[in-house]
Amino acid sequence: SYELTQPPSVSVSPGQTATITCSGVKMGETFVCWYQQKPGQSPLLVIYQDTERPSGIPERFSGSNAGNTATLTITGTQAMDEADYYCQAWDSNTGVFGTGTKVTVL
Amino acid sequence: QVQLVQSGAEVKKPGASVKVSCKASGYSFPGYYIQWVRQAPGQGLEWMGWINSNSGAAKYAEKFQARVTMSRDKTTSTAYMELSSLRSDDTAVYYCARDTVALSGMDVWGQGTTVSVSS
Numbered sequence: 128s129y130e131l132t133q134p135p136s137v138s139v140s141p142g143q144t145a146t147i148t149c150s151g152v153k154m155g156e157t158f159v160c161w162y163q164q165k166p167g168q169s170p171l172l173v174i175y176q177d178t179e180r181p182s183g184i185p186e187r188f189s190g191s192n193a194g195n196t197a198t199l200t201i202t203g204t205q206a207m208d209e210a211d212y213y214c215q216a217w218d219s220n221t222g223v224f225g226t227g228t229k230v231t232v233l
Numbered sequence: 234q235v236q237l238v239q240s241g242a243e244v245k246k247p248g249a250s251v252k253v254s255c256k257a258s259g260y261s262f263p264g265y266y267i268q269w270v271r272q273a274p275g276q277g278l279e280w281m282g283w284i285n286s287n288s289g290a291a292k293y294a295e296k297f298q299a300r301v302t303m304s305r306d307k308t309t310s311t312a313y314m315e316l317s318s319l320r321s322d323d324t325a326v327y328y329c330a331r332d333t334v335a336l337s338g339m340d341v342w343g344q345g346t347t348v349s350v351s352s
Contacts, residue, residue, distance in 0.1 A: 128295070158337065160337075160338045160339070162278070162339070164278075169328060169342035169343065169344060169345055170270075170278065170328070170330075170339070170342055171342075172338045172339055172340050175337050175338030175340075176337050176338070181338070181340055211277075213277060213278050215278075215280070215339075217336060220292050220336070221280075221292065221294060221295070222268070222280035222282075222283070222294070222336075223280060224270075224277060224278040224279065224280055225277075226277055227277040227278070
C-alpha cells in the first residue's frame with residue numbers, strides 16, 4: 128500500500144520557520160493537502176492542491192510539491208501553530224494520510 | 234453556515250455493527266463528496282473512503298472493503314458510514330468531511346463520533 132512518511136516531530140522558536148516534509152514515491156503525480164489538528168479538535172485544511180490556501184488560513188502557511196517530497200512551511204511561526212500536521216494524497220482515488228508531525232513552538 | 238453534524242457516541246460489543254450519521258447543512262449536499270476518516274486513541278488519521286453524495290457511488294480503503302458501507306440520503310442531506318464485525322481496534326473517533334468532486338481537499342469537518350468497542 129502507498130505510504131507517506133513525515134518526521135515525527137519538529138521544534139521551532141516563535142517567529143522562526145517550521146518546515147514539515149512528506150515523502151512518497153508518487154508525490155509528484157498527485158496533489159497534496161495539509162491538515163492541522165489541535166488536541167481535542169477536528170482537523171483543519173490549511174493547504175490544498177499543493178500550494179493553495181483556503182479562505183481564512185494565514186499567509187504564513189505555504190506548500191510545495193516536487194519530486195518525491197511535499198513540504199509545508201510555516202513562516203514566522205506563532206504559538207497558536209503548535210499542533211499535529213498531516214499530509215494527504217491520492218493513489219488511484221484511494222486516499223492516504225501521512226504519519227503526522229507534531230510541531231512544538233518552544 | 235456550512236456544517237456537518239455527526240451522531241453521538243456509541244459503545245459496541247465485539248462483532249456488532251455501528252452506523253454513524255453525518256448531517257450536512259448550509260450548502261448543496263449533492264454537489265460534494267463526503268469523506269470518512271478515523272483516528273484511534275493517540276494515533277494518526279486514517280482514510281476510510283468517500284461517497285459521491287449525488288450518485289451514491291463509493292470508494293473504500295482496501296483495509297475496510299469487506300466491512301464498511303457508505304450511503305447517503307439526499308432528501309435529508311445525510312451521509313452514513315456503517316462498519317460491521319467490530320473489533321477492539323476499531324475503537325476510534327470517526328469523522329466525516331466535505332470534499333469537492335475533484336477531491337481537492339476536505340474543507341469542512343464534522344465534530345467526530347467516538348466509537349468504543351469493548352466486551
